[in-house]
Amino acid sequence: xxxxxxxxxxxxxxxxxxxxxxxxxxxxxxxxxxxxxxxxxxxxxxxxxxxxxxxxxxxxxxxxxxxxxxxxxxxxxxxxxxxxxxxxxxxxxxxxxxxxxxxxxxxxxxxxxxxxxxxxxxxxxxxxxxxxxxxxxxxxxxxxxxxxxxxxxxxxxxxxxxxxxxxxxxxxxxxxxxxxxxxxxxxxxxxxxxxxxxxxxxxxxxxxxxxxxxxxxxxxxxxxxxxxxxxxxxxxxxxxxxxxxxx
Numbered sequence: 001x002x003x004x005x006x007x008x009x010x011x012x013x014x015x016x017x018x019x020x021x022x023x024x025x026x027x028x029x030x031x032x033x034x035x036x037x038x039x040x041x042x043x044x045x046x047x048x049x050x051x052x053x054x055x056x057x058x059x060x061x062x063x064x065x066x067x068x069x070x071x072x073x074x075x076x077x078x079x080x081x082x083x084x085x086x087x088x089x090x091x092x093x094x095x096x097x098x099x100x101x102x103x104x105x106x107x108x109x110x111x112x113x114x115x116x117x118x119x120x121x122x123x124x125x126x127x128x129x130x131x132x133x134x135x136x137x138x139x140x141x142x143x144x145x146x147x148x149x150x151x152x153x154x155x156x157x158x159x160x161x162x163x164x165x166x167x168x169x170x171x172x173x174x175x176x177x178x179x180x181x182x183x184x185x186x187x188x189x190x191x192x193x194x195x196x197x198x199x200x201x202x203x204x205x206x207x208x209x210x211x212x213x214x215x216x217x218x219x220x221x222x223x224x225x226x227x228x229x230x231x232x233x234x235x236x237x238x239x240x241x242x243x244x245x246x247x
Contacts (some may be wrong), residue, residue: 002208071134087214094211102215108133111231121240122233124183130230131186134223135173138193143171148207157208165204171198183234187227194220 091099116122125205145166149156156162174194179186198220201208208216 008155010039021033059234087210089219090210090214092211092219093216098212099215102219103182105137106219106226109223109226112237113226113233116230116237119240120237123236123240123242125242127183127230127234128180128186130227131179131183132188135176135188137223138176139170139173140198141197141201142166142173142195145197157207161204165200169193172196184231187231191227194224 004183033068050137112126172189176186176189201216
């Protein structure tokens with residue numbers, strides 16, 4: 001309700017000119033916008049150098065395709081060499097003469113049970129020849145350890161452990177040769193000598209390269225299985241001497 005007091009219109013106790021002045025007053029958005037812009041720019045400028053420096057400090061990481069597909073072979077080889085472990089993949093690094101001569105040395109081991117299996121009979125002379133050959137290999141492994149520890153600068157020192165354990169395979173080979181009348185006992189002694197020599201070379205006595213340890217493992221397993229095959233043929237096949245076959 002409008003009333004006039006002292007010449008001025010009043011709306012419900014409020015002067016009309018004040019209402020119109022408040023209604024016609026337009027908020028100054030441009031000023032607020034400028035203030036917000038300046039504050040945001042100041043904040044951005046305060047963080048921009050450090051952020052830019054951190055972004056520039058990040059270097060791109062480039063990975064080789066072999067590293068993405070496989071593990072780092074260099075780090076793996078260093079860890080394996082530090083632990084003196086070995087892998088069958090190390091056979092690829094073996095020298096060709098050692099590889100060919102080592103695997104050709106399995107021919108006398110494999111040929112004995114193969115011949116007896118082909119004739120379906122057990123020949124004591126062939127079995128004893130296999131035992132003698134195995135005893136010579138066991139003695140050779142002990143001598144190889146002795147010869148490896150003697151040169152100056154060798155990783156294996158010529159101490160009681162290396163030289164003393166090098167004599168044990170030769171003693172086992174000598175015991176195997178004494179078992180001429182009992183092929184089974186001689187074969188078991190040879191198997192014991194092969195396993196003991198492998199245990200020395202892999203765990204107890206350090207110094208051999210990884211490729212030699214891998215080759216020794218494969219050769220020892222094949223030689224052991226050939227001796228076990230001879231013992232199986234002795235049990236299940238009839239015994240025949242070569243002299244009786246020639247007559």
